[in-house]
Amino acid sequence: xxxxxxxxxxxxxxxxxxxxxxxxxxxxxxxxxxxxxxxxxxxxxxxxxxxxxxxxxxxxxxxxxxxxxxxxxxxxxxxxxxxxxxxxxxxxxxxxxxxxxxxxxxxxxxxxxxxxxxxxxxxxxxxxxxxxxxxxxxxxxxxxxxxxxxxxxxxxxxxxxxxxxxxxxxxxxxxxxxxxxxxxxxxxxxxxxxx
Amino acid sequence: xxxxxxxxxxxxxxxxxxxxxxxxxxxxxxxxxxxxxxxxxxxxxxxxxxxxxxxxxxxxxxxxxxxxxxxxxxxxxxxxxxxxxxxxxxxxxxxxxxxxxxxxxxxxxxxxxxxxxxxxxxxxxxxxxxxxxxxxxxxxxxxxxxxxxxxxxxxxxxxxxxxxxxxxxxxxxxxxxxxxxxxxxxxxxxxxxxxxxxxxxxxxxxxxxxxxxxxxxxxxxxxxxxxxxxxxxxxxxxxxxxxxxxxxxxxxxxxxxxxxxxxxxxxxxxxxxxxxxxxxxxxxxxxxxxxxxxxxxxxxxxxxxxxxxxxxxxxxxxxxxxxxxxxxxxxxxxxxxxxxxxxxxxxxxxxxxxxxxxxxxxxxxx
Ligand SMILES: Cc1cc2nc3c(=O)[nH]c(=O)nc-3n(C[C@H](O)[C@H](O)[C@H](O)COP(=O)(O)OP(=O)(O)OC[C@H]3O[C@@H](n4cnc5c(N)ncnc54)[C@H](O)[C@@H]3O)c2cc1C
Ligand code: FES
Numbered sequence: 131x132x133x134x135x136x137x138x139x140x141x142x143x144x145x146x147x148x149x150x151x152x153x154x155x156x157x158x159x160x161x162x163x164x165x166x167x168x169x170x171x172x173x174x175x176x177x178x179x180x181x182x183x184x185x186x187x188x189x190x191x192x193x194x195x196x197x198x199x200x201x202x203x204x205x206x207x208x209x210x211x212x213x214x215x216x217x218x219x220x221x222x223x224x225x226x227x228x229x230x231x232x233x234x235x236x237x238x239x240x241x242x243x244x245x246x247x248x249x250x251x252x253x254x255x256x257x258x259x260x261x262x263x264x265x266x267x268x269x270x271x272x273x274x275x276x277x278x279x280x281x282x283x284x285x286x287x288x289x290x291x292x293x294x295x296x297x298x299x300x301x302x303x304x305x306x307x308x309x310x311x312x313x314x315x316x317x318x319x320x321x322x323x324x325x
Numbered sequence: 326x327x328x329x330x331x332x333x334x335x336x337x338x339x340x341x342x343x344x345x346x347x348x349x350x351x352x353x354x355x356x357x358x359x360x361x362x363x364x365x366x367x368x369x370x371x372x373x374x375x376x377x378x379x380x381x382x383x384x385x386x387x388x389x390x391x392x393x394x395x396x397x398x399x400x401x402x403x404x405x406x407x408x409x410x411x412x413x414x415x416x417x418x419x420x421x422x423x424x425x426x427x428x429x430x431x432x433x434x435x436x437x438x439x440x441x442x443x444x445x446x447x448x449x450x451x452x453x454x455x456x457x458x459x460x461x462x463x464x465x466x467x468x469x470x471x472x473x474x475x476x477x478x479x480x481x482x483x484x485x486x487x488x489x490x491x492x493x494x495x496x497x498x499x500x501x502x503x504x505x506x507x508x509x510x511x512x513x514x515x516x517x518x519x520x521x522x523x524x525x526x527x528x529x530x531x532x533x534x535x536x537x538x539x540x541x542x543x544x545x546x547x548x549x550x551x552x553x554x555x556x557x558x559x560x561x562x563x564x565x566x567x568x569x570x571x572x573x574x575x576x577x578x579x580x581x582x583x584x585x586x587x588x589x590x591x592x593x594x595x596x597x598x599x600x601x602x603x604x605x606x607x608x609x610x611x612x613x614x615x616x617x618x619x620x621x622x623x624x625x626x627x628x629x630x631x632x633x634x635x636x637x638x639x640x641x642x643x644x645x646x647x648x649x650x651x652x653x654x655x656x657x658x659x660x661x662x663x664x665x666x667x668x669x670x671x672x673x674x675x676x677x678x679x680x681x682x683x684x685x686x687x688x689x690x691x
Pocket of ligand 1: 392528534573688690
C-alpha cells in the first residue's frame, strides 16, 4: 500500500485520525487544563512544539541509532528520555519568553513529559515506517489535532459555565461525556485516508 | 553480552548528550549576564541575572523580610519596582491590594532579575545587617514555648526599637536543602545591647521551631538579620490596648520594659490570651510592670481553663474579653500580636468599637 504524502498526513492527523479523539491519548492534561481558552491555547502550542520536535528527533534516534545496532526494543525508554529533555527545554524557553504563561501552565508543563499522546506519536511513526518528512508532518499534525481538541473543549467548558450541570456530573465527568460526543462526530471521518 | 553493553552505552550516551544540551541551554537562557540594579536613585549595582530579586538583593547585603523563604506565601517581601521586573505574576496577585498594584509593588521572591531594574526599598531595610550570635540560654516558658537568649559578638552594634523583630537563619539539618529564615519578635529591651531574647512557640513539624526546640543547645552559633518592622509604641497621648496571643507576648515585653526604663506615660491595658493555665508565662513580670508603669494593667484571659486550674480571672475568647472591657474605644490605639486568625478577629472587634484601622498596629505571626 502506498503511504500518503506529508501534507495529507498532516491534515489527516488533525481531522481524521485525531490523536485525542480517535486514539484517546493524552487525556489527563486534556481534562485538567481545558477550563480556560487562554491556558488551553498555551498548553496546545507547547504540545504542538514538543510533538513536532520529538517526532523529528526520535525519527533520527530510531533510524540512525537504534535500528542499525539492533536495539529497537530500547525505543520506549530512548523516546521518553528525548521527550523529557525536550520538555525541559520548552519549559526554559517559555519561562524566559512569557513568565505569565509559565505560571499559568504550572505543573502541566512538566506533565507534558508523561503525556502519552507524545510518546504515542513517536511510536506510531516507527510502526508505520514513516520517512523523516512524513514523521515531522505527523508530529505537527498530531500536535495541532490535540491543540484543536483541547481548544474546542475549553470553548465548550467556558460556555458551559452558565449552564446548570447536575452536581454529580460537574468537572471531569461532563468533560468526559463531551469528549465522547466529540469523538463520535470524528468517527464519521475515519477511514477516509488510510494511514 | 555485546548487545547489553551496546544498549547501556547507547542509552548512557543519549542521556549524557541531552544533559549537555540542557546545561548549555540553561546557561544561555536562564542567566542573562550582569544586570544593573538601581536602588532608591543610588549608584547602579551590577548583579548576576537569572536569580529571584530577593536572593540577588541578599547577595548585595540587602535583607528583605521573607518569612516563607521565597515560596510566595507570606507576602512580606514587597518592594516597589519602578522599572523592569516584567509582568505581574499570578503567584503575586493574592498578596497585593489594588493600590499596591497601582504603586508597582511586587513580591521580590517571585520577580526574576532579567533586565535593568529601578527599585524603591524603604531606607530602614537598607540598614538591616546580618549578625553572628551565640546561643547563651534556652529557658522554657511553658510546655511548648521557650525563651532563647542570643549573645552578640563584642561591638556588634545591633540596635532596634522595642516591638521590632529579627529573622533567624535555620541552618541546614535533616533533609532541609537550604537555610530558611523565620521572623521572631525581640522580647528584651533595646537598652540591652549585649544580647537579645526571643520567645518561640513550637509549631508541629515546623522547620525552624522544631530545630530550636529539639536540636539547638546553649553554646551553638546562629545567624540573625534585622531589625525589621514598624510595630512599635506610638508615643502619643492616646490610650492603648495591647492584645497578645501565645508567643505574641514577646514584643510587648520589650515595649513594657522600654516604657518602664524611659518613664513613658501612656494608659495601656494588655490582654494576654491563652488556652489554659499551662499556656501562661511571665505573669510575675507583668505584675512588676503594673507597679512600675503608672496606668498599665495586664489582663490574662483563658479560653478553656482546665478544672484543676482553679481559674478566677477572665475567661472566653480574647476578642470577647476585650469587647466586654470597653464601652467605646474611640480615640484609642490598638496593638496586636499573634496568629493571623486572632489578629483578623481582633481588628474586627476594635473597628466596631470605634478605633480607625490606621490606628491599629499589628504583627501577624504567619
Ligand atoms: C513579624 C513576625 C513576627 C513573628 N514573631 C514570632 C515570635 O515572636 N514568636 C513565635 O513563636 N513566632 C513568631 N512568628 C512566627 C514565626 O516566624 C514562624 O512562622 C513560626 O515559628 C513557624 O515557623 P517554622 O519554621 O517552625 O514552621 P514552618 O516550617 O514555617 O511551618 C510548618 C507548618 O506549620 C504551619 N504553621 C506555620 N505557623 C503556624 C502556626 N503559628 N500555627 C499553626 N501552624 C502553623 C505551616 O502552614 C506549615 O504547614 C512571627 C512571624 C512574623 C511574620
Ligand atoms: S518571601 Fe514570602 S512571599 Fe516572598
